[in-house]
Amino acid sequence: MSETILQVKDLRTSFMTDAGEVKAVNGVSFELEKGKVLGIVGESGSGKSVTAYSIMQILQFPGRIIGGEILFKGDNLLEYSRKQMREFRGSSVSIIFQDPMTSLNPVFSIGHQIDEAIRLHTDRRGADIRRRTIELIHLVGINDPERRVRQYPHELSGGMRQRVMIAMALACEPDILIADEPTTALDVTIQAQILELIAELKAKIGMAVIIITHDLGVIADMCDEIIVMYAGSVCERGTTDDIFYSPSHEYTRNLLQSIPKDRKTDERLIPIAGTPIDLLNLPPGCAFAPRCKECMKICLEEHPEEIAISDTHYASCWVNIRKILTEEGAPAGAAVEDRGGETR
Amino acid sequence: MSNTQTKSVFGQGQLSDTDWNEYEPDGGNILEVHHLSKHFSVKTGFFKELPLKAVDDVSFFIRHKETLGLVGESGCGKTTVGRTLMWLYPPTSGEVFFDGERITEKNVRTLRRNMQMVFQDPYSSLNPRMTVEDIIGEPLDVHKMYKDKSERRERVYELMHLVGLNQEHATRYSHEFSGGQRQRIGIARALAINPKFIVCDESVSALDVSIQAQILNMFKDLQDELNLSYLFIAHDILIVTYMSDRIAVMYLGKIVELAETNEINDHPIHPYTESLFSAVPIPDPITARESHRIVLEGDVPSPLHVPSGCAFHTRCPYATEKCSLEEPPFTDRGHEHFVACWNR
Numbered sequence: 001m002s003e004t005i006l007q008v009k010d011l012r013t014s015f016m017t018d019a020g021e022v023k024a025v026n027g028v029s030f031e032l033e034k035g036k037v038l039g040i041v042g043e044s045g046s047g048k049s050v051t052a053y054s055i056m057q058i059l060q061f062p063g064r065i066i067g068g069e070i071l072f073k074g075d076n077l078l079e080y081s082r083k084q085m086r087e088f089r090g091s092s093v094s095i096i097f098q099d100p101m102t103s104l105n106p107v108f109s110i111g112h113q114i115d116e117a118i119r120l121h122t123d124r125r126g127a128d129i130r131r132r133t134i135e136l137i138h139l140v141g142i143n144d145p146e147r148r149v150r151q152y153p154h155e156l157s158g159g160m161r162q163r164v165m166i167a168m169a170l171a172c173e174p175d176i177l178i179a180d181e182p183t184t185a186l187d188v189t190i191q192a193q194i195l196e197l198i199a200e201l202k203a204k205i206g207m208a209v210i211i212i213t214h215d216l217g218v219i220a221d222m223c224d225e226i227i228v229m230y231a232g233s234v235c236e237r238g239t240t241d242d243i244f245y246s247p248s249h250e251y252t253r254n255l256l257q258s259i260p261k262d263r264k265t266d267e268r269l270i271p272i273a274g275t276p277i278d279l280l281n282l283p284p285g286c287a288f289a290p291r292c293k294e295c296m297k298i299c300l301e302e303h304p305e306e307i308a309i310s311d312t313h314y315a316s317c318w319v320n321i322r323k324i325l326t327e328e329g330a331p332a333g334a335a336v337e338d339r340g341g342e343t344r
Numbered sequence: 345m346s347n348t349q350t351k352s353v354f355g356q357g358q359l360s361d362t363d364w365n366e367y368e369p370d371g372g373n374i375l376e377v378h379h380l381s382k383h384f385s386v387k388t389g390f391f392k393e394l395p396l397k398a399v400d401d402v403s404f405f406i407r408h409k410e411t412l413g414l415v416g417e418s419g420c421g422k423t424t425v426g427r428t429l430m431w432l433y434p435p436t437s438g439e440v441f442f443d444g445e446r447i448t449e450k451n452v453r454t455l456r457r458n459m460q461m462v463f464q465d466p467y468s469s470l471n472p473r474m475t476v477e478d479i480i481g482e483p484l485d486v487h488k489m490y491k492d493k494s495e496r497r498e499r500v501y502e503l504m505h506l507v508g509l510n511q512e513h514a515t516r517y518s519h520e521f522s523g524g525q526r527q528r529i530g531i532a533r534a535l536a537i538n539p540k541f542i543v544c545d546e547s548v549s550a551l552d553v554s555i556q557a558q559i560l561n562m563f564k565d566l567q568d569e570l571n572l573s574y575l576f577i578a579h580d581i582l583i584v585t586y587m588s589d590r591i592a593v594m595y596l597g598k599i600v601e602l603a604e605t606n607e608i609n610d611h612p613i614h615p616y617t618e619s620l621f622s623a624v625p626i627p628d629p630i631t632a633r634e635s636h637r638i639v640l641e642g643d644v645p646s647p648l649h650v651p652s653g654c655a656f657h658t659r660c661p662y663a664t665e666k667c668s669l670e671e672p673p674f675t676d677r678g679h680e681h682f683v684a685c686w687n688r
Binding site: 191196264 | 554640
């Protein structure tokens with residue numbers, strides 16, 4: 001029986017800017033099981049990183065969690081004190097950031113920086129710390145660790161720095177590793193090395209991984225489950241096969257049609273019309289409605305409920321709800337038709 | 345490159361195997377590049393300077409109405425190729441023929457009327473103090489391509505319409521537009537003087553996935569409408585595959601393989617191409633599970649210290665002693681599939 005390690009319920013995070021409230025995360029719910037890889041995919045501004053930062057509670061001012069629950073092994077993290085949260089970060093959940101160039105401190109050697117993580121989060125002391133650091137650097141596939149610990153970030157390549165970041169994140173054997181665009185800044189051959197490393201370490205240590213990316217290729221490759229986000233809400237979630245082979249939200253469907261396949265064909269890409277949404281003025285209905293080809297009247301007026309398509313697959317899309325209802329031929333189907341069946 | 349063992353890079357029988365230098369272009373190709381090199385000198389100490397061979401002896405051609413894709417990891421010299429053949433950097437050696445005419449210091453200004461460039465970053469490549477009308481109209485000013493103000497305005501409106509911008513936006517400034525719209529402005533500017541050839545240097549990499557497809561489709565439509573030829577430079581191999589008729593792969597300043605898109609995709613010959621293409625994450629879970637990544641060891645060597653012989657031999661699983669001593673010739677393996685490798 002798999003064990004749910006992290007549960008996010010109706011998470012809401014807003015940035016109170018001078019221009020108004022930006023609802024960066026607007027009611028996100030998901031579960032993460034032990035040893036699984038969860039992918040969060042979406043465009044820039046869809047709230048995928050803010051979701052991760054909310055879990056870690058490292059939001060930048062003026063960001064604030066305004067509602068919901070984040071349950072880690074049953075405990076609500078939002079009720080943790082600052083001190084508890086400090087202990088939690090790094091030891092239970094670690095995060096690696098997109099840009100390995102700016103996430104490391106340039107004036108300390110990498111050994112010093114990994115030592116610090118170990119000293120703060122474990123009981124190891126003295127020479128034991130350095131021994132563990134060298135072990136970690138070796139674990140993430142950097143050769144000659146004894147020499148590397150004395151080097152500074154500028155002496156390492158981008159791929160190496162990202163490995164150091166991963167070593168630091170693994171210092172206390174966290175239960176969950178959050179990787180926020182871990183390979184976006186890297187070249188494709190180095191990306192392959194890093195992804196391979198994350199998959200390997202996951203198998204070895206048995207941690208759960210959350211990968212945040214806009215690259216559907218990385219998602220298809222790495223993840224067991226996927227959350228598709230748009231404008232701060234979850235459009236659709238399910239297993240990798242659910243999302244790729246039976247997408248049930250119009251946004252997911254359009255997104256998959258708009259990316260090139262691995263072979264050249266005469267098929268044209270089908271772009272998503274319009275521009276990404278302004279988070280300051282969210283529409284009352286489905287956030288994707290203004291760009292949706294299948295948009296109905298109800299889509300503009302009411303936010304769709306999340307509907308279970310199967311045990312693992314959920315989507316919140318009126319088009320999909322209508323489809324299910326017409327297939328069933330239930331009288332309720334007529335109700336939706338009446339309310340907004342006519343296309344715009 | 346020695347000429348005796350090298351078959352011509354230029355098919356169509358215009359050039360025999362031995363006499364590169366007596367070659368007279370007949371205008372069959374829009375662009376022909378012969379042994380182009382661009383070396384920079386880099387200060388490595390107070391008195392020390394080292395040559396950086398950003399582009400080293402590169403030859404290729406682009407046919408009329410064709411798209412040639414140029415891929416490679418960062419620092420391999422893709423951008424320098426694009427800039428050098430536009431004469432933005434004067435080449436160290438080698439020749440570039442545009443439509444049969446040799447580009448020299450003297451005629452480059454007139455020839456640039458037919459060749460334009462679309463840059464990577466739509467945020468920094470547009471002057472924030474100019475209106476859209478002036479940005480798009482500037483090439484017209486430079487090449488004195490209108491009689492009076494109203495003709496200029498008409499042409500600007502026509503171009504804005506061509507790239508899908510609303511002509512009412514002509515008086516706005518670039519900061520008022522989204523990334524996708526700014527890239528459209530950049531493309532309109534490139535099209536202003538009716539070029540025959542456009543260098544697209546990472547033109548969509550700064551854009552969101554859903555917007556990328558819009559711009560890629562627009563490039564394709566414009567090619568059909570205006571008979572354009574492209575040099576399409578990008579690090580995203582799926583996008584290059586979608587756009588290009590043929591693909592050239594660069595590694596440390598040299599083209600290692602050049603072939604028709606599906607040919608290079610299905611039957612890569614050079615070990616670097618093979619691993620590069622296998623490292624691309626495919627946005628399809630079943631293919632991703634079946635495919636096998638060839639993960640290269642280590643990082644790209646510094647372009648300041650390019651390995652002797654075949655530059656790839658330090659990371660190549662098939663390398664022999666010969667590879668480290670002699671540089672492999674760039675030869676045709678049939679059907680215009682050019683490869684520089686001793687062992688394959």
